[in-house]
Amino acid sequence: MPSKAELLAFIAARGGDIGKRDIARAFGLGADQKLELKALLQELDADGAVDRRRRKVHVPGALPGVVLADITSRDADGEFIAVPVEWNEEEHGEAPRILVQVPRRTRGPAPGLSDRVLLRMADGPQDGRYVGRVIKVLEKARRQQLGIYRAAPQGGGRIIPIDKKNLGRELQVPPGAEQDAADGDLVSVELMRQRVFGLPTARVKEKLGSLSSEKAISLVAIHAHGIPHVFPQNALAEADKAKPVKAAGREDWRGVPLVTIDPPDAKDHDDAVHAVRDEDPANPGGFIVTVAIADVAAYVTPGSALDREAVLRGNSVYFPDRVVPMLPERISNDLCSLRPLEDRPALAVRMVIGGDGRKKSHTFHRILMRSAAKLAYAQAQAAMDGQPDETTSPLLADVLRPLYAAYACVKKARDARQPLDLNLPERKILLKPDGTVDKVIVPARLDAHRLIEEFMILANVAAAETLEAKRTPLVYRVHDGPTLEKLANLRTFLLTIDIKLPKSDTVRPSNFNRILEEVDGTDVAPLVNQVILRSQSQAEYASDNYGHFGLNLRRYAHFTSPIRRYADLIVHRGLVRAHGFGKDGLSEETMPDELAEIAAAISVTERRAMAAERETVDRLIAHHLADQIGATFGARISGATRAGLFVALDETGADGFIPASTLGADYYRFDETRQALVGDRTGEMHRIGDRVEVKLVEAAPVAGALRFELLSEGAYLGGGRGKSRPPRGMPKRGKFGGRPGGTSEGPPRGPREGSRPAKAARKGRRQT
Incomplete structure (x- = not known):
């Protein structure tokens, strides 16, 4: 028989919740000793050393084998810390902190801060603290x-x-x-x-x-969406200890004049390009295009503190006043940034392009490179347009002209492939030193932008093809085609403006491009671009490939931005493993199920970042316009719902709302087919794409909300309930008539997800 001390130690070591049969088995007690064990347990119970509950023995102050706990914080290593839900602090003191272990393969949602979870406890405390493995997430935290x-x-x-x-x-x-x-x-x-x-x-x-x-506006979005913005100490320590990668084990490409071409305010440069004409007689008119990408995998290894934080963040988040990076600045802006005239490790793909612009072959290389120059888009374009500066002048003949010639060649294949070609102007906010809005501009779309975009797409395709051929798991960038329901709605809408979409359930991007070409330059062009955008599915990450509809590609994977996207880092590790480039590649134990979970998680973080970026822009512009109440603006209707109209101002692109109840004395119903609000008695119609004049009547800067009054009259439908013109005596714009609370079809509602016309353009050039 064990002594009382041995028995107490055993019960506590087993998590504090154990049955008499388990004790007997552990100490090898026979049937004749069980009565003695029972008596011993009764003595301990009488002494208050243990509690007996439902045939289980529990040591007060110890945790049972399965614990219901709330995740409350992170430790210095970035690991989740939980506390038990049921704990009597008056009797047992402060609740124990439990280190939460998340299984690599789990079903259901991943745990997060403030979630309630069921934990299976390890045997006794380890290194002075308890460890619990997640069995199930019982309740996701409500949004703060x-x-x-x-x-x-x-x-x-x-x-x-x-x-x-x-x-x-x-x-x-x-x-x-x-x-x-x-x-x-x-x-x-x-x-x-x-x-x-x-x-x-x-x-x-x-x-x-x-x-x-300073930077208060983006702070609101960061906390509202729960975006991690403070790196744990162990991740920062790893970054600080990182040393520059040497040339050993790499191809030396420091003599290749690769250049980076980025926005002028970019701080991390993760891609560089180079092109030369192919001298092979078998490839007349062809080129050799090289794309070199920062080798983040050399610094961020699987399972490290940096890696755990990177997968948690999923991607960098870009606000007008700050960046919340996926990796610490020591990695993103220093060791991995392809700075000019500094040695940097990279993964490069060398692609042979045929005279028709199609990729004939490609090879991957792990290299050490030295960027020849850091160029801005406008700077590179100016050089090609006859205005080189002291940086671009030496590069014009041997670097820039071959790059543009290669792009002209690649463009032939792109035009033949016909990816979806929406015209969605992208606005950019310029801030004053105090963080307030200076002005909003629409940057010109240059050939320099298109050049980089096409070369990155080629490199991404090459990465996906290589990993498939090598049978290496990867995360694809996928984009499904429109659903049958969305196609039917789009087809019906287009008929209202005398445009026909083929009745087939299967459409291709070229079908949409033909329609966009037909309306290009007309008054309905913005309307058609917006409606076609809304008919599209949302791109995401997945471990299973179903192609990329928008780019019209069978296989596609993100490879070109590992500094700011975790998906690209996964692809880099796959290439390292597939080619035997080193020991820091994708683990052999990595399973498709695990990649599926990662893909789902980073798809969520991407959508989170997009929402936070969009809301921050709304708040900044609402602050900018808050002192202009009563001012009038030119705008275009960007959305229509039963609750009212959404408008986008011409000058700033600011989004605002016009409640249906303020449109006039008529009663307006939402016509889904026409994507418009139509007056019952007058037939007056306000539809998506219409140019209007509006007056600002209210601004809520903290929420980023603007409310307008419509000053313009709409078109008038003839026949049916509508009349050709408004009845005599009916007030025009500027009168707050109609029924309070919106329309008869329900209370006012907020905008539908995806109702912002520039949503896709705001992702940036490499979020395709």
Whole structure:
């Protein structure tokens, strides 16, 4: 028989929750000794050393074998830390911290901060703390309720919501519940017991930052979407300890005049290009195009602290006033950035292009390179247009002209392939030194942009083809075609403007391009571009390949931006493994199921980044226009719903809303076929793409919301319920008529996801 001390130690070491049969088996006790064991356990129970619950023995203050816990924080290594839900601090002191282990292969959603999880505990504490393995995520955390705290003179204050959906729904913070929050602080709150009358009350949970500081606008989006923006110490330590990669084991390409061509404000340069005419007589008119990509895999190895943080972030997030990088600056802006005249490791693909612009063959190489120059798009274009500067002049003959000649060749194949060619102008916000909006511009679309884009697409295709041929797992960039329902709706809409789409259930990008060419230069061109955009599916990452509809490619994988996208890092590791380039490639144990989980996770982080970037732009422009209440603007209707119209201003591209109840004394219904609001009595129609004049009547900068009044009249439908012109005496624009609350078909609703015309363009040139 074990002694009492041995028995207590054993129960605690087994997680503190164990049955009598388990104890007997562990100590090899026979049937005649079980009565003695029972008596011993009763003595321990009487002494208060153990609790007996449902035939289980539990040591007070110890954790059972399976624990219900809440994930509350991260440790210095970036690992999740949880605390048990049921814990009596009065009896047992502070709740133990549990290191959460996430299985590499799990079913269901991945755990995150504030989630409730079921954990299987390891046997006893390890290195002074408990370790629990996730069995299941039971409850995903609700999105934080965030707002701006406005202090009241008598104590307490109010919370101004940052979400457009909660505009006008302020919360009251009673005195003593403000947690030292100062006026203007961004805070997270929790609702308190509500009263029958008055504003809902809330308690401040956490101060997240001050809106009086620089970069405050993007801070709102970062916290609203839960974007990790502070690197754990162990990841920073790994980055600081990293040393420049040497030439050993690599091909020396430092003599190849590769150049980077990026936006003028770019800080990380992850791709460089080079082209020469192919001297092979068997390839007349052909070129050899080289694309070299920063070798992030040499610094960020599988399972490292940097790797764990990178997969958590999924991608870098780009705001007008800051960047939240996927990797620390020591890696992204220094060791991996292809700076001019500095040695840098890279993965390069050398592609042989035929005279018809099609890729004939390609090879991958792990190299050491030295960029010959850092160029901006406009700088490279100016050189080709006859205005070289001191940097581009020496490169013009041997570097830039061959690059442009190779692009002209590649463009033949692109035009024959006919990828989807939407005309969606991309606006860019320029800020003043104080972080406020200076102006909004539409950068010119240059051949320099198209050159880089086409070379990157070629390199991405080459990576996917190579990994498939080598039977190496990879993450594809996939884009499904429009659904049958969306095609049917699009076909019906196009008929309203006398355009026919083939009735086949299978369409190709060329079908859409033909329509876009037909309307190019007409008044309906913006309308058609927007409606075709909305009919498309959303691109994503997947471990199974179903092609890329928009690019009209059978196989496609992101390879060209590993500094800012985790998907590209996975592809790099696959290429390292497939070619035997080193020991830092994709692990042999990596399974398709694991890659499927990673693909799903980084697809979510990509959508999260897009939403955060879009909301930040909305908030910046709303701040910019807040002092222009009453001003009139030219705009174009960008969306229509039962609740009202969405408009985009011509000058800034700012998005705003016109409630249906303010359109006039008529009663407006949403016509889905025409994508318009149509008046019941007058037949007056306001549809997507119409040019209008609007007046700004309200701005909510914190939420990024603008409300306008429509000053223009719409077109008038004849026949049916509509009349050819408005009845005599009916007020025109500027009168707040109609039925309160929107239309008869339901209360006002927010914009549908995807209702912003420039959504795809805002992804950047390499988010295709």
